[in-house]
Amino acid sequence: MHHGKFICEWEFELKTISASVGVLTFLLGCAPVDISTPPVMITPKIASNASGIDVYARERANGNPVPLFRGQKTVQIRAMGATESAGFAELSGVPCDIDSGVYYAKISTPANLIVPDYGASSPAIFVRCTYNGKMGSATVNAFNKTNADLQGSAAGTGLLGAIIIGAVAANKRNDSVDDFQYPPITVQVK
Helix, strand or coil, X not given: CCCCXXXXXXXXXXXXXXXHHHHHHHHHHCCCCCCCCCCEECEECCHHHXXXXXXXXXHHHCCCCCCCCCCEXXXXXXXXXXXXXXXXXXXXXXXXXXXXXXXXXEEECCEEEEEECCHHHCCCEEEEEEECCEEEEEEECCEEHHHHHHHHHCCCCHHHHHHHHHHHXXXXXXXXXXXXXXXXXXXXXX
């Protein structure tokens, strides 16, 4: 049964030496599919504890030590898999289940998912997709984007510059105010 459509096909006819070139060809030759559907909001697992997408709102109001709600973030979710013609492609319309332990969602790829932002306390996101009787899954954690940006600015400054920028970044790092984000999620359906 065919659940999605093929977006950009790449044939698997690679020899050992050409595998890297083939991946590079795929990355350069296949642009990601535009996400044309509206973003999907998560659903709190315990709705009575939530306010909107803030899954800890009631517990926080009761004085419990729960993560601070810092707004929302958008996470891209895509699926890749083998096509009926033995190619490898980004797949569109693939149903996926999302679970973080405190919220869930159902999407069709590609999609943008709206999730709560709890900074360093943002939960891991688990995604499971099914396509043509095959499944794939991925788990991602939020990362400190502020720190990553500071570390990235050290590239090209030489060893001494990288050491200085790294020391300054370590000194200025503050999880309570740093920006945390999830990387885009791509599920390999096998």
